[in-house]
Amino acid sequence: xxxxxxxxxxxxxxxxLSYAIYRRDPVFIAGQSMGLLIYGRNLWFIFRHGxxxxxxxxxxxxxxxx
Numbered sequence: 001x002x003x004x005x006x007x008x009x010x011x012x013x014x015x016x017l018s019y020a021i022y023r024r025d026p027v028f029i030a031g032q033s034m035g036l037l038i039y040g041r042n043l044w045f046i047f048r049h050g051x052x053x054x055x056x057x058x059x060x061x062x063x064x065x066x
Contacts, residue, residue: 003046009039 013036020028 001042003043006039006043006046010036010043013039 013032017029017032017036020032
């Protein structure tokens with residue numbers, strides 16, 4: 001996934017969370033909050049590992065390993 005996908009996901013999640021707060025729907029608020037945590041966690045993994053999330057080298061997992 002491109003990194004921009006996660007930034008757009010956070011943006012959309014924030015918009016939906018604000019709507020859920022406006023509606024005062026606790027289930028909707030909880031669902032969007034959990035989604036935002038997951039999107040943030042994914043971005044943290046991307047930046048922590050320098051963009052190489054799975055740690056595999058080459059085009060496929062385990063590529064070039066005997």
